[in-house]
Amino acid sequence: MKRHLVNSIICDILILGGGVAGAAAALAAAREGAAVILAEKSGRLGGTATNGLVSTLCGCYSSLPGRRKIIGGFRDILAKELLRYGGIAEGVDRDTHRNDTCDPELLACALDALMQRHGVQLMLSTCVIDASFSGRSLHSVEVVNTESGARCAILPRLAVDASGGALLAKMADPASAVSGGVEGKLQAATMVFRMDCVDGDRARLVTKEQIRELLAEARLNGDVTGERGNGVLTVLPGNSSAIVNANWVKADMSLPEDVTRGLVEGREKALENARFFRKYVPGFENAILSSIAPSLGVREASRIRGAYVLSEEDITEGRRFDDEISLGSWPMEYHDYEQNKLVYLWSDKDYSIPYRCLLPNGLENVLAAGRNISVSSMAYASTRVMGPCMAIGQAAGTAVRLCIETGILPKELDGKLLRKTLIDEGAILE
Ligand SMILES: Cc1cc2nc3c(=O)[nH]c(=O)nc-3n(C[C@H](O)[C@H](O)[C@H](O)COP(=O)(O)OP(=O)(O)OC[C@H]3O[C@@H](n4cnc5c(N)ncnc54)[C@H](O)[C@@H]3O)c2cc1C
Structure with a gap:
């Protein structure tokens, strides 16, 4: 009723x-x-x-x-x-665009x-x-x-x-x-995260191509296991924090069974990404993971x-x-x-x-x-x-x-x- x-x-x-x-x-x-x-x-x-x-x-x-x-x-x-x-x-002008x-x-x-x-x-x-x-x-x-x-x-x-x-x-x-x-195929989702204590001057010079190469190197060293071989970083106004978008999660958030799995898997991938950034990416040597997005980033619904x-x-x-x-x-x-x-x-x-x-x-x-x-x-x-x-x-x-x-x-x-x-x-x- x-x-x-x-x-x-x-x-x-x-x-x-x-x-x-x-x-x-x-x-x-x-x-x-x-x-x-x-x-x-x-x-x-x-x-x-x-x-x-x-x-x-x-x-x-x-x-x-x-x-x-x-x-x-x-x-x-x-x-x-x-x-x-x-x-x-x-x-802000980046390698391929202005945002x-x-x-x-x-x-x-x-x-x-x-x-x-x-x-x-x-x-x-x-x-x-x-x-x-x-x-x-x-x-x-x-x-x-x-x-x-x-x-x-x-x-x-x-x-x-x-x-x-x-x-x-x-x-x-x-x-x-x-x-x-x-066939209803959706784009990959991503768990985005934020790192603080970043050297913004050096980090903003890192190109998408460099991230691709560093990810490949880290994979060979066994430091990266996630499937995504590319990523993007954005230095925030203030110059000491960056947003990182570097993993893929397969999840259809209209399906209840995908929601919790997508969020948990996304956080696991963000942790691995953050370790990679600290170890390999210029400007992130002293960075700390300060926030993982509360919601999974759903590109397509x-x-x-x-x-x-x-x-x-x-x-x-x-x-x-x-x-x-x-x-x-x-x-x-x-x-x-x-x-x-x-x-x-x-x-x-x-x-x-x-x-x-x-x-x-x-x-x-x-x-x-x-x-x-x-x-x-x-x-x-x-x-x-x-x-x-x-x-x-x-x-x-x-x-x-x-x-x-x-x-x-x-x-x-x-x-x-x-x-x-x-x-x-x-x-x-x-
Ligand atoms: C990982 C990722 C990276 C991206 N990168 C970029 C980028 O760098 N730059 C860029 O421009 N775009 C980017 N996009 C795309 C862009 O962020 C989104 O497509 C855009 O923000 C969508 O805006 P929107 O207002 O249409 O929808 P949304 O941002 O999805 O907002 C919809 C709102 O509706 C609310 N809502 C849903 N259901 C209900 C309900 N039942 N009752 C009440 N409220 C409800 C939600 O909580 C949400 O706040 C990215 C997307 C993802 C997922």
Whole structure:
């Protein structure tokens, strides 16, 4: 028997999930005073960027020569906030690309401050566990506060699913979400960790190729047993800490049996990685392992089936759309566990993502945002990075705000008007 929920909260807009996409969506949605709730199951915002310790904002700059900035809007607001905390290094050039590097702890604090300042009703440690639908409309979600155990219902007029896993689409109809590529194969996950007492000046000169060579040497010496033969390190602002991403874990976190195994295996691999870094990698001689990500870094999970599916060809051809809401330029970076290889497919053109990729088939008052939009598995390998995720979040939040203001459904919103509004509010779409 279903329990009757005494408490219910009515709002204009519910944002489900407080990763970078959900945070961007919440800020854009609340801009003109709409009642916006952001529900996040963990105790802090940032999602993969904070709980997965992945805090380098990739995809904010073109991969083409000149490496011009291609993501603005929310990215700029966040960068300005992080600068106040000394938590960001902007436009850092590495061997193959230019990125913004953030401290994950400060990123979480900056997101808290932004939500509070812009009137978003933040519900942390709040997990969406169920949803009810009326025809093609989301009616309500049931949430549980994971600290107190209290449950309540949230009844939004419109919602943005930024859960990273197409949760609402799956709850409405499992067939309206899709996972992985051919045969549902998912990219490898990674347990990321942080090391302190790093000599940042020397560590930042270490290239991916050098790490590859050092890993091969360490394997011959019996110091490395993990399957992954490559890795990446990022020196954080402050110059004495680094984030390390150097293992692969096979785990599908939608399967309960994979969750605990994935986390435990990930921590074991992080320990071995950290020993390797201290012994072999310049700048890490005195480093200490200061933090292992509380969550396993899941590169690929479910995404919606939507009004348009962005394809690998759209990216390689650099296609542009009338209803574009974000530019993209990151290569299709595919971590193939089964074949034990890291694939980078570079395009010689920037591409764009159309608004239609945010419109889930079968749900009329919901938009998707972030990595769970409608794309092919290979296109996902590019759109999943945080630059586009933030721009997509901003677009979804702006779209639901415009819909509330004019009393229309997301599918009725004029994509060109949305594009113009986004440009007026700082997005880069030229
Ligand atoms: C190992 C690894 C390395 C990466 N490296 C980089 C990198 O260097 N640079 C880069 O730009 N990108 C990188 N990425 C990709 C990038 O971090 C993510 O794709 C991106 O952060 C996704 O953002 P999001 O907001 O769409 O989703 P997420 O970050 O997944 O956020 C979704 C949020 O929804 C919440 N949620 C889920 N279910 C519920 C529920 N039922 N109720 C309430 N809340 C819920 C989650 O707790 C989470 O906070 C990496 C990814 C991984 C895994």
